[in-house]
Amino acid sequence: MISFLRLFIAFSLRHAARHRGRTIAVVCGIALGAAVFTSVRLAVHASIASFTRSMDFFAGNADRVLVQPGGVLPEETLARFYTHPAVRDYTVLSTTYARKADAAAPPFLLIGIDPLLDRTFREWRLRGREAEAVEGWLDLLREPYTVLLSLPLARELGLAPGARLALEHTRRTADFRVAGLLEPSGLALVEGGRVGIVDIATFQELTGLYGKIDRIDLKFRRGVSAAEIEELARSLPQDLALHPPSAARESGVTMIRAYQLNLSVLSFASLFVGMFLVYSLVALNVAARRKELAILRALGAAPRTLFALFLSEGVLLGTLGWLAAIPLGAVLVRHLLEAVSRTISTLFVRVRVEDLELSAAEIAVSFAVTVVTSLLAAWQPAGEAMRVPPREAMDMVAPEERRRRSARFAALLALGCLAACGALLPLPPAGGVPLAGYLAVLLLFLGFALLSPFLLEHLASGLDGLLARLAGPPARLAGRAVRQGAVRTAVSVGALITAVALFTALVIMVHSFRRTVETWVRQTVSGELFVTAKLGQVNRFRFPIPEDIVEGLRRLDAAFDLVESRRWFLERGHFPYEFEAMGMETFFRHGDFLWLQGDPAAIRPRAARGEGVLVSEVFAARTGLRPGDRFEARIEGSLVDLPILGVVRDYRTDGGIVFYSHAHFRERFHDPRWSGVRFFFREPPADPEAELSRLRRAILERWGDRLDLVGGRELREAVLRIFDETFAVTTVLLLIALAVAALGIATTLTVLVLERSRQLNTILAVGGSPRQIRSMIFWEAAFLVVTGEGAGLACGVLLSGMLIEVINRQSFGWTFLYTVDWPSLGLSLPLIFGAALGAALPAVRAAFRQPPAALLRQR
């Protein structure tokens, strides 16, 4: 071991130190990749940790939680458990979002509990001396409209115990007294510590949910069997569900994990491109040091020692890269944290990340992935080193690369990879994760990387005559050099192919996605003004608009058509989705869905007549339900059982959506009431802005304190802004992958030029000018970049189809209309070409580092 370490220091470390320029370039490439990978993982982990912590504090130590999916429980349900033999303790809990009236502060979570019953379920303690704490707790019990605030929230609102707080909610604004402050533990840490606790009776008065509660938490007596719990569940009304307390957490985490996996795969791309750099450097070291390797073998080194030496080089590069990634990652993760948590809150579950949590497991994963990636990259060249015969030590001629692998063989392997990629695509996802799809993407990259020697050889020979005529001897010499070194340069070209393919595919995917979302927003999110109950969005539309306001809105203005809606958030198994009852007939007069399955002309009147539901693409993909199948759900006690008429595109959330006629819901089931309404101009007015302002003013004057208003244009712009913010992370990851690829081209060209310095000086000696030699190196770079970019473009187009039709469909359940963003590609590809060509500059400088006269001294 010690002797190997000595050999490693003498043979590998000293060589790396002597060629520190190229070593640093590769370490930088790995560092960029590792920094991106680590920071993305840490940012998503922080969101997951914050979400699970909230959910765990919330769940407390209950054994089961009783809820009514899509609705609230009647308080009388609690009476079932007073004397139930299996139940030891029970309590109630309701939550909502409220905010300080007339304050710009965002809403916070208000929890309604029974202060007596809850003590055995959840931890929450008041600050101050014991007597003060007891007094605060008693106040909560005996005095209506008292609230306990978490410390951070009290600080944020500038409130102390005894202070008054005007609290705004959907129905009304009420005056509260701050009875005490909570110690930062347990329930007080939910939602990043922005939380208030009130007595359940006060909660019901504030929200209008008289006699209603969100859930009942149960604790069973010691020794209660699963059969008894099962029996208890069966005895409950059909519209109630008895869940383990972790169900909501698991469902949320499952959704975030899918997002984490997608982002991790994308961030791994930079590391994957970095892998080409390690391969390239170790392979070049092996090729350039064959003579030394032969000498080591001749002196008694075992083949496995040489193998271990180069493998250790890979590990060293990976480790140094990972260490160098730490400061870079620390900066990156701060920026990513906000973007990632915002995306998770928009698409999946509400998270509020206060602090970055350094997860030892995530750091270990990042280290292991970086080092293993580098080790795998070094494997093949290390194997090559192992096969150097000792007799080469006796050769007089300078070591050349003797084993010239066949480009044709690599091309055959490439075809094999591409065929396997095609075979994997139709396979279904494993546990909701498109594993076969990811493997297919990897094989696509490998296939194109393996094709690159063949492409380089054929491009160089195909253009030989033409370039010689157009650009003279430098272009011809460059073409020949590229042909000769096609197998070795292919590694860097492979890295460029990967980066350009990712870039192209994501440009196409994001553009297709955006164009589809734009169309969806224009058609489906149509309307001039959207009105919802106060705090409707944050409270997931649980609190309908009061009836008197609904009546007032109906009669408000004859110039407008109204499309009323009611939304419920439901679950089918662990899959969360929304059910929206909407004024379908009026909606079809002004807007439309983006239809995917079914004949729109035939379905529209049927949907308006309430003959069935329309389901979103995501819902259909996740549940496997198709037009003709039946949709079943229990909503606020009604069993909704309707045929599915068609499938439409919808991008509102990652969950699915089911649409049904509002009027027919009321007829067939119960009054769904209104959680929102949108206004359309009945006829196009002469001055739309003035008409809209008039409507807005009329609503604000009458119900401004009870309703939230947002203009149609503002809403549509906000949707697109959120979309752009979501994909901003993707753009950063892409640019880093491209930078790593450019680094690869720079390293390869420099090393190739250094290796060929004798040839370049010979050209100088037989009459070549420095300018001709520079031009030759630039032509070589141009060959590499054109091949990398051309093949990358082709690979990217294929990849974009795979991302849209396989990865996205399997990960998120949605697809989009395929459109290529030619202007962006047309602008960015020449930029990439220029940047990659710029990577030839270090090589040009390296060409003249050795004086030409040294040629005569080299024997």
Place this chain on the structure above:
Amino acid sequence: MSFAEPCPGAIVCARNLTRLFRLGAGTVTGLDGVDLDIDPGAFVVLKGPSGSGKSTLLSLLAGLDTASSGELTVAGERLTGRRPADLTRFRREVVGMVFQSFNLLPTLNVLENVCLPALLAGRDEGAARRKAEELLERLGLAGRARHPADRLSGGEMQRVAIARAVINGPALVLADEPTGNLDSKNGEAVIELLARLNREDGVTVLLATHSDLADGVASRTLRIRDGRLIAPPCGA
């Protein structure tokens, strides 16, 4: 004529030519005040042990390196203080070089290797090819014109290198240990070839070598040691 005075009509005229190399904190003397004249059409052999300064002198004569001090004129062109572009033109038109390790470009075939200096000089490709084929014919390599350069024997490679050195019709051919990597039979053949070019085409040849193979054909032999010439600089 004294050592330090110029030799009228000489193709090579060096006066007090010195080349110092920096090595770490110190300097190493490659050439130390060399005075040298070579007449046109001469076949000069430069002998000396390893590290004596043979290659340094050839580098200066080839315009690949510049002197630290002194004066150097080759074929009427003063080489000291010239711009890189002038030195490139000088290498294209005035000198041809032959190396010990051949230095053929492995990516080009034999014919392309020979044509290369002509093409780099911007000459017509057709004319360059015809001239290269003619040279290969003369050197007995006509059948090898399309072969990859790195598949030839050592003797053949050196003959290709000689053809490459003379394709632009240089006044001076500088050969640095051209037989060093060859067996004696091939070495003799290469010397004979250079002698033929000297005789038939009037090309001046300066051949740096360890061996005695060229003694019989040399019109003049110079010896160099520790960067100093130890034989009279003038005379054919």
